[in-house]
Amino acid sequence: MGVQVQYCPECGGELFYDAPARRYACKSCGLYVTREQLTDLRQGIKIDEDERRKRRRQHGEYLEWWLSKK
């Protein structure tokens, strides 16, 4: 029977399945993703980078607003 061992697409570490949360967790790099996100990562879709990009853009807009106030 087998629970197939999954490996982290980011660092190659072993992934642990967090059943209640339905997420995979990597103890090596802290990746914490759903099965869908894991599939995306394997296909080269960088979810984390997208998130980071979004956050940076928001921060940039905030900075612009803040600077225009001065």
Ligand SMILES: [Zn+2]
């Ligand atoms: Zn990892």
